[in-house]
Amino acid sequence: MNDTSVLWEETVQGGAAWSHVLKRGTALRLTDLEGGANTAAIFFNFDCPAERFNLPDTLKAQHIARLTQGFVLYSDMGRVLCSITEDTVGWHDPLAGCSNAALVAEKYGEATYQHCRNDWHQNARELFLIELAKWGLGPRDLAANVNFFSRVDVADDGSLAHHADNSKPGAYVELRAEMNVLVILNTCQHPLDPNPKYVPKPVQLSVRRVPAPVRTDPCRLSRPENERGFTLTERYFL
Amino acid sequence: MSSVNLAQRTRGEQDAVYSFVIPAGDPWMHEIKKGQYLRIVDLYGNQAVDTLFYNAHDPSDRYSAQDTIRAQRNIYLTTGTRLLTGAGTVLLTIVGDTCGRHDTLGGACASESNMVRYSIEKRHMHACRNSFLKAVTEHGRGWDKRDITSNINFFMNVPVTPEGKLTFEDGISEPGKYVEMRAEIDVVALISNCPQLNNPCNAYNPTPVQVLIWDGPAE
Numbered sequence: 001m002n003d004t005s006v007l008w009e010e011t012v013q014g015g016a017a018w019s020h021v022l023k024r025g026t027a028l029r030l031t032d033l034e035g036g037a038n039t040a041a042i043f044f045n046f047d048c049p050a051e052r053f054n055l056p057d058t059l060k061a062q063h064i065a066r067l068t069q070g071f072v073l074y075s076d077m078g079r080v081l082c083s084i085t086e087d088t089v090g091w092h093d094p095l096a097g098c099s100n101a102a103l104v105a106e107k108y109g110e111a112t113y114q115h116c117r118n119d120w121h122q123n124a125r126e127l128f129l130i131e132l133a134k135w136g137l138g139p140r141d142l143a144a145n146v147n148f149f150s151r152v153d154v155a156d157d158g159s160l161a162h163h164a165d166n167s168k169p170g171a172y173v174e175l176r177a178e179m180n181v182l183v184i185l186n187t188c189q190h191p192l193d194p195n196p197k198y199v200p201k202p203v204q205l206s207v208r209r210v211p212a213p214v215r216t217d218p219c220r221l222s223r224p225e226n227e228r229g230f231t232l233t234e235r236y237f238l
Numbered sequence: 239m240s241s242v243n244l245a246q247r248t249r250g251e252q253d254a255v256y257s258f259v260i261p262a263g264d265p266w267m268h269e270i271k272k273g274q275y276l277r278i279v280d281l282y283g284n285q286a287v288d289t290l291f292y293n294a295h296d297p298s299d300r301y302s303a304q305d306t307i308r309a310q311r312n313i314y315l316t317t318g319t320r321l322l323t324g325a326g327t328v329l330l331t332i333v334g335d336t337c338g339r340h341d342t343l344g345g346a347c348a349s350e351s352n353m354v355r356y357s358i359e360k361r362h363m364h365a366c367r368n369s370f371l372k373a374v375t376e377h378g379r380g381w382d383k384r385d386i387t388s389n390i391n392f393f394m395n396v397p398v399t400p401e402g403k404l405t406f407e408d409g410i411s412e413p414g415k416y417v418e419m420r421a422e423i424d425v426v427a428l429i430s431n432c433p434q435l436n437n438p439c440n441a442y443n444p445t446p447v448q449v450l451i452w453d454g455p456a457e
Binding site for chain 1: 297298299302303304305307308311312313314324325326339343344345346348349350351353354355357358367382383384385387388397398399400402403404405406
């Protein structure tokens with residue numbers, strides 16, 4: 001990373017939420033500081049939040065059931081919200097969704113704020129809803145999420161299995177914003193994490209300026225569908 | 239849970255309290271009361287039936303594909319699948335299935351995704367999301383695009399490979415195959431009988447499907 005391009009860095013503690021309007025022409029790098037982190041994330045076109053991350057369109061346009069470098073995140077309007085320009089993890093889970101209060105209480109037991117202060121047990125769904133509300137959005141705006149750093153394998157019979165040790169200490173993934181993207185994320189444990197202990201891991205965030213994608217951008221050329229997705233995104237700004 | 243779990247139902251059409259044939263390319267929206275049974279019949283085989291469900295008393299409490307597949311730890315829907323909302327509400331349970339496998343990853347076709355997937359010149363072609371939007375804006379409850387989320391594709395076969403690829407396989411449905419669900423609360427069903435002409439999921443020939451509703455057994 002060219003350090004002069006870095007605008008700022010910060011660390012999101014485990015089990016915490018964060019949101020930001022990632023401007024077109026900047027990129028967000030997420031780094032798993034300790035290994036075994038999870039980051040649940042949702043995405044909106046900040047200028048018109050009715051346009052949001054569309055999981056099925058992202059999967060079927062690129063014939064994928066995982067996310068990694070070279071793939072992009074599509075909105076429901078046929079446009080690219082973010083491109084995954086760098087990735088040392090290799091597999092990010094788009095299938096298993098996010099934890100909720102009942103799941104966290106069942107797996108880890110109760111841990112209220114009154115008893116535990118800021119070590120209380122958080123869940124991804126509630127953190128999404130709280131963070132959405134800060135931007136004037138609500139439950140109707142909460143659709144499918146991505147889980148960065150986590151992997152869920154699908155067997156031939158369709159069964160799901162959490163994949164251990166998917167993300168190593170220092171592993172990172174970088175998202176380049178192709179429009180002004182409201183990114184809402186949290187660092188709650190993956191909902192299928194088999195660890196019986198509540199131990200959400202911290203994630204470092206780094207925002208930097210990046211050049212606009214060129215004609216030969218790897219994410220643009222990875223699929224003929226993405227060439228059209230980038231064209232439609234460019235037209236949006238014309 | 240097995241990914242293929244066939245189960246037949248016994249009640250006949252003559253006992254149904256509601257029956258309707260949804261033409262290819264049309265939306266259908268209907269309330270199903272707690273305890274009622276909804277059957278969807280693939281009349282001509284391999285027709286994609288794009289379907290969403292909502293808690294009738296709080297439409298923000300709605301079907302969630304991710305929560306449904308995570309809870310049963312399987313990506314395919316079949317007999318025994320509980321259709322869940324993001325808040326964990328059980329909307330319906332699949333109680334009968336003569337097809338054996340239904341998709342909930344592929345979503346609905348849209349003018350915009352058709353432009354990406356096939357050609358920018360495809361914008362004019364009819365698509366499921368237009369049917370969904372027509373239904374939710376016409377029925378006057380104040381719903382809009384935010385209420386359209388990742389749907390079920392009844393009778394569609396969309397396997398995931400161990401390498402993480404999403405594939406669109408030939409259908410395993412046939413004329414007369416059906417899926418039947420019991421409503422666990424009052425729900426609103428929203429169907430787009432898929433008009434897709436750009437891929438072979440329905441042999442490039444969208445066809446009508448039948449929806450039937452039965453009351454629950456007498457208490």
